[in-house]
Amino acid sequence: MAKGTLRSVGDLVSEGLVPTDEAASITAVAERYAIALTPTVRALIDTTAPNDPIAAQYVPSAAELVEHPGERPDPIGDHPHSPVEGIVHRYPDRVLLKLVHVCPVYCRFCFRREMVGPQGDGNLGAEALQRALDYIRTDARIWEVILTGGDPLILSPRRLREVMQQLATISHVRVVRIHSRVPAVDPARISIELLEALKAGGKTLYLALHVNHPRELTTEVREACRRLSTAGVQLVSQSVLLRSINDNTETLAELMRSFVEIGVKPYYLHHPDMAPGTGHFRLTIAEGQAIMRDLRSKLSGLCIPHYILDLPGGHGKVEIGTNALREVEPNRYIVLDRHGREHLYEG
Numbered sequence: 001m002a003k004g005t006l007r008s009v010g011d012l013v014s015e016g017l018v019p020t021d022e023a024a025s026i027t028a029v030a031e032r033y034a035i036a037l038t039p040t041v042r043a044l045i046d047t048t049a050p051n052d053p054i055a056a057q058y059v060p061s062a063a064e065l066v067e068h069p070g071e072r073p074d075p076i077g078d079h080p081h082s083p084v085e086g087i088v089h090r091y092p093d094r095v096l097l098k099l100v101h102v103c104p105v106y107c108r109f110c111f112r113r114e115m116v117g118p119q120g121d122g123n124l125g126a127e128a129l130q131r132a133l134d135y136i137r138t139d140a141r142i143w144e145v146i147l148t149g150g151d152p153l154i155l156s157p158r159r160l161r162e163v164m165q166q167l168a169t170i171s172h173v174r175v176v177r178i179h180s181r182v183p184a185v186d187p188a189r190i191s192i193e194l195l196e197a198l199k200a201g202g203k204t205l206y207l208a209l210h211v212n213h214p215r216e217l218t219t220e221v222r223e224a225c226r227r228l229s230t231a232g233v234q235l236v237s238q239s240v241l242l243r244s245i246n247d248n249t250e251t252l253a254e255l256m257r258s259f260v261e262i263g264v265k266p267y268y269l270h271h272p273d274m275a276p277g278t279g280h281f282r283l284t285i286a287e288g289q290a291i292m293r294d295l296r297s298k299l300s301g302l303c304i305p306h307y308i309l310d311l312p313g314g315h316g317k318v319e320i321g322t323n324a325l326r327e328v329e330p331n332r333y334i335v336l337d338r339h340g341r342e343h344l345y346e347g
Helices: 009-014 020-030 039-044 053-058 126-138 157-168 192-199 219-230 249-261 285-298
Strands: 087-091 094-098 144-148 175-180 204-210 234-240 264-270 306-311 316-319 325-329 332-336 342-346
Touching (some): 009 020, 087 126, 094 126, 126 157, 157 192, 219 234, 234 249, 249 285, 285 306
Parallel strands (some): 175 204, 204 234, 234 264
Antiparallel strands (some): 087 094, 306 316, 325 332
C-alpha cells in the first residue's frame, strides 16, 4: 500500500484501484478533475468488491466524462453571489468564507469540482483575505461565518489561528461554522494544536462533518469527533444522497444512528447538485422522498436530517423531504402521518 496520499492515475493503478486497461480513460478524467485519496480512505476500500461504496466516492471513473442536460460548472450559483473574492453572500445573516480551494480528498460528486484542486480557483492570498474580512466587518447583518472551500482544515493551525483571531474582532459575528471532510479522511489532523487554533476566536463553533457511509466512521474518526466535542465544538452532519452508495433506508439509518451515538446531530442530506459529470450519482427527487418517508417511519427524530435541494442558479436551499401537508380548504388540511395515512386537521 502506498504510504502517502494517492494523487495520480499511476498511483491508483499500482494500488489496484483502477485496472490497467482503464488507465487511458481515467487519465482523461484526471486532466479535468483532481484526484486525492488519503491513506485513511485507501485503507477502507475493498478492492474485491465491484461496487465498493468508499471507492465509488473517491476513485474516478469514465462516467465523469458524460455530461447531462442541466449540469453546470457553478451549479448552486457561488460566483453570482460573490461580492468580493473569497466571500459568498447568499443569505442576509451568513456568509461563506472560502479560504482554500484544495482538499485532502476529492469527492467524485463534488458540486465545486470545477473550482477546487490544482486547476481550480486558487487559494485566498493575504490581501484578498483582508478584503473578505473587511466585507464581513462592514455588514452588521452577518451573524454567522461559514469556513469552507475546499476544506479549511487542510490549513496549518497557524493560518487557522490567524483567521479566527481576525474574526474575534468582529462583534456582530457570533457563530463560526466549519465544513470539513478532514475528521473523516485524516483524523490524526485533529490535533491539540489545531483545536487550540480554532478556539482562538472565542466564537461559538460548529463543525459540519461530511460523511456518506457508515463504514467511514472508523474508531479513529470517532475519536477525532470526541476530541472536537471535548474542545467545545458542536458537531452536525452533512451527507449527500448518492446512487449505489447510500440510496437505501438501511444504510442511511445506520449512518444517522452512528452520528447520534458519537454526538453528531444529523443536519443535511443533500440531493446531488447538477455538477458536470455527476449524473451517475443522482437519484430522482421522488426516490429521495420515498427514502425519507421510510426513515421517518423507523428512526428517532434525533436521527432525521433535512433533505435539501440547493436550487440551481443561486436561489438557495429548499427542504424537500416531505409533502406531508396540503391545504384542502381555508384552515383545513390533509396531513400524512409517518405510516402514510391521511388525517384531517382543522385550525
